[in-house]
Amino acid sequence: MEKIKCALIGSGNIGTDLIYKIQRSPFLEPVWMVGIDPESEGLARAKEMGLKTTADGVDGLLPHVLEDNIQIAFDATSAYVHAENSRKLNELGVLMIDLTPAAIGPLCVPPVNLSDHTEKLEMNVNMISCAGQATIPIISAVSKLQSVEYAEIVASLASKSVGMGTRENLDEFTYTTSSAIETVGGARKGKALAIINPAEPPLIMRNTIYCITDDKPDEEKITESILAMIEEVKKYVPGYKLINGPIFDGNKISVFMEVEGLGDYLPKYAGNLDVMTAAATRTAEMFAEEIQNGTITLKPVEAK
Amino acid sequence: MSESKQKLSSLDGRKVILHDMCLRDGMHAKAEQISVEEMVTVATALDDAGVPYIQVTHGAGLGGNSLQHGFSLASNEEYITAVAEKMKQAIVSVLLIPGMGTMKELQSAYDCGARSVHVATHCTEANTSPQHMAFARELGMDTTGFLMMAHLNDAKGLAEQAALMESYGAQTVYLTDSAGYMLPEDVTRCISRLRDTLKPETEIGFHGHHNLGMGIANSIAAIEAGASRIDGSAAGLGAGAGNTPLEVFAAVCERMGIETGVDLFKLMDLSENIILPLMDHVIRVDRESLTLGFAGVYSTFLLHAKRAAVRFGIPARDILVELGKKKMIAGQEDMIVDTAMTMAKERGIKIETSVQ
Numbered sequence: 001m002e003k004i005k006c007a008l009i010g011s012g013n014i015g016t017d018l019i020y021k022i023q024r025s026p027f028l029e030p031v032w033m034v035g036i037d038p039e040s041e042g043l044a045r046a047k048e049m050g051l052k053t054t055a056d057g058v059d060g061l062l063p064h065v066l067e068d069n070i071q072i073a074f075d076a077t078s079a080y081v082h083a084e085n086s087r088k089l090n091e092l093g094v095l096m097i098d099l100t101p102a103a104i105g106p107l108c109v110p111p112v113n114l115s116d117h118t119e120k121l122e123m124n125v126n127m128i129s130c131a132g133q134a135t136i137p138i139i140s141a142v143s144k145l146q147s148v149e150y151a152e153i154v155a156s157l158a159s160k161s162v163g164m165g166t167r168e169n170l171d172e173f174t175y176t177t178s179s180a181i182e183t184v185g186g187a188r189k190g191k192a193l194a195i196i197n198p199a200e201p202p203l204i205m206r207n208t209i210y211c212i213t214d215d216k217p218d219e220e221k222i223t224e225s226i227l228a229m230i231e232e233v234k235k236y237v238p239g240y241k242l243i244n245g246p247i248f249d250g251n252k253i254s255v256f257m258e259v260e261g262l263g264d265y266l267p268k269y270a271g272n273l274d275v276m277t278a279a280a281t282r283t284a285e286m287f288a289e290e291i292q293n294g295t296i297t298l299k300p301v302e303a304k
Numbered sequence: 305m306s307e308s309k310q311k312l313s314s315l316d317g318r319k320v321i322l323h324d325m326c327l328r329d330g331m332h333a334k335a336e337q338i339s340v341e342e343m344v345t346v347a348t349a350l351d352d353a354g355v356p357y358i359q360v361t362h363g364a365g366l367g368g369n370s371l372q373h374g375f376s377l378a379s380n381e382e383y384i385t386a387v388a389e390k391m392k393q394a395i396v397s398v399l400l401i402p403g404m405g406t407m408k409e410l411q412s413a414y415d416c417g418a419r420s421v422h423v424a425t426h427c428t429e430a431n432t433s434p435q436h437m438a439f440a441r442e443l444g445m446d447t448t449g450f451l452m453m454a455h456l457n458d459a460k461g462l463a464e465q466a467a468l469m470e471s472y473g474a475q476t477v478y479l480t481d482s483a484g485y486m487l488p489e490d491v492t493r494c495i496s497r498l499r500d501t502l503k504p505e506t507e508i509g510f511h512g513h514h515n516l517g518m519g520i521a522n523s524i525a526a527i528e529a530g531a532s533r534i535d536g537s538a539a540g541l542g543a544g545a546g547n548t549p550l551e552v553f554a555a556v557c558e559r560m561g562i563e564t565g566v567d568l569f570k571l572m573d574l575s576e577n578i579i580l581p582l583m584d585h586v587i588r589v590d591r592e593s594l595t596l597g598f599a600g601v602y603s604t605f606l607l608h609a610k611r612a613a614v615r616f617g618i619p620a621r622d623i624l625v626e627l628g629k630k631k632m633i634a635g636q637e638d639m640i641v642d643t644a645m646t647m648a649k650e651r652g653i654k655i656e657t658s659v660q
Contacts, residue, residue, distance in 0.1 A: 150371075152371045154638045156639070167431050167432045168434060170402045170432055170435065171402075171407055171408075171435060171436075174367075174403070174404075174406055191370055193372055193635065194404075195635045196403065196426065196432060197426070197631065197632070197633050197636070198426065198428040198429065198456075199630075203630075206638075206639070206642075208638035208639075208642065219657070219658055243642060243646070244641075244645040244646060246657070247655070247657050247659075248659070249658075250659070252371065254638075254641065256638070256645070
């Protein structure tokens with residue numbers, strides 16, 4: 001079966017790491033890498049790895065979409081330019097996987113709600129944030145058993161793994177992740193905190209998840225559900241690991257996790273990169289399978 | 305003006321702006337449990353004593369209410385509104401740490417009456433603050449960049465970070481000795497470097513903690529090297545062994561001829577009569593807070609580590625030393641419990657997974 005052809009937009013940390021993830025996929029093939037800086041390391045790397053490249057932004061890609069049969073695009077630019085990128089590509093029938101905090105499409109965490117999106121044939125799905133991908137599965141593992149009044153997550157990232165896009169969009173990161181804790185995680189109220197730690201050698205990404213249940217938590221069932229969810233995430237993020245917990249203090253549940261990356265573009269401490277790119281790849285694969293099976297057909301979205 | 309007037313010190317005649325922290329940093333020392341009424345009482349007394357800037361809210365600042373940092377008795381908006389309404393001369397300020405606090409919360413603080421903000425980042429991560437700094441300036445707030453855990457960067461690095469903050473719109477840049485680890489020599493070297501690097505109109509500030517008893521000495525060293533704003537806290541009410549005790553600092557300034565514009569005796573009286581009775585524990589250099597200063601650990605970790613010590617059976621000092629080794633920074637309170645649990649496992653201590 002022929003692989004579904006993909007374009008990667010944004011040649012920063014996330015876009016570059018995506019090349020590796022997609023090249024390994026049995027369903028996807030990375031064909032184009034789009035940047036805005038001809039000198040960027042990401043574009044050079046993409047060229048080396050056999051991709052076609054343009055430094056003219058999305059407009060440099062548009063004339064090639066149909067002839068190269070690009071069906072899926074990954075946007076790893078910024079919240080501010082995403083909407084425009086998405087509109088232009090959707091018009092050509094390209095499905096958009098959004099890795100910025102723009103969140104104009106429905107939010108997706110693969111083990112929680114991916115199948116809902118493929119069934120509805122969404123043309124733009126948003127991957128929330130690295131912290132969202134790393135923590136929402138755990139919140140969902142609790143909220144599907146008992147109602148969660150409040151959930152809060154703390155993501156600690158190695159300074160070297162946090163690019164300028166994230167640094168300049170920290171508020172968007174906070175808003176999008178908090179809201180996804182509610183809409184995807186199933187907590188009535190969500191809060192997200194991010195810490196950027198410059199320690200040398202860099203620290204592996206850590207995530208702490210707190211949930212407060214309305215009623216006394218069923219400790220045995222919740223622990224079992226969390227452990228099962230960790231196995232689900234491990235299928236696409238092998239370095240997703242429980243360090244401590246769950247512990248129960250009254251109705252408060254605390255879980256302490258680590259995400260080690262595969263060390264593709266950035267070293268293994270940058271699990272935040274991997275959890276995002278792996279989730280995006282997993283999402284695209286699910287769509288690609290359906291396209292190949294003929295269960296879904298991508299159609300151009302008419303300009304409004 | 306007597307021509308023969310003898311100079312009181314080499315700093316005679318210097319003007320310094322004091323900024324009280326007891327209603328924000330002091331919240332850490334009270335596990336966030338200061339009531340709105342208590343805040344108004346304290347702030348009114350500080351205002352009456354002529355303290356020009358008073359910081360209020362949750363100890364972690366805007367967006368601080370959380371499981372990670374504790375929940376305060378009232379919302380930040382309630383604290384700011386109640387205090388701002390009563391101020392005759394003092395300006396109400398807030399703390400914003402990007403990654404926790406957001407521009408929405410800054411707007412809301414402004415609407416409630418805050419007119420000054422410390423935008424705080426770890427001492428190497430200034431470039432997480434441009435959005436917030438620009439927004440604060442847009443609101444017309446007195447905008448300060450606040451480089452936390454300053455001992456974890458060198459003078460050159462701090463000056464580069466300070467210059468970034470200046471370029472984002474900071475009118476003042478502070479070195480923040482969050483761990484109370486710096487010694488006067490360090491302060492002199494780092495502040496001098498900032499003074500050489502920043503524009504002359506950009507003010508420099510210093511925020512000390514008293515974990516090694518250096519709050520006063522460090523603040524004086526900062527002024528000598530060119531700082532003109534000093535954070536302190538009445539009676540030292542603040543995280544760790546407390547902030548630079550403001551009334552002590554004001555007394556030293558008066559002896560040295562440094563002009564602060566505050567009424568020293570009023571400041572002494574309110575520290576003794578109002579702040580001291582508020583304290584849950586005597587804030588002093590004790591074994592654990594000394595450990596913070598000695599090991600270079602974030603002062604706010606103190607009470608969290610003491611709680612984890614009780615919960616998991618590991619001495620607080622051992623936890624704090626380990627956190628220092630692991631280079632944990634401001635905001636990583638979750639790693640205190642995590643570290644204590646890992647240490648308990650290593651020491652073969654059984655962890656109670658459930659506590660009611």
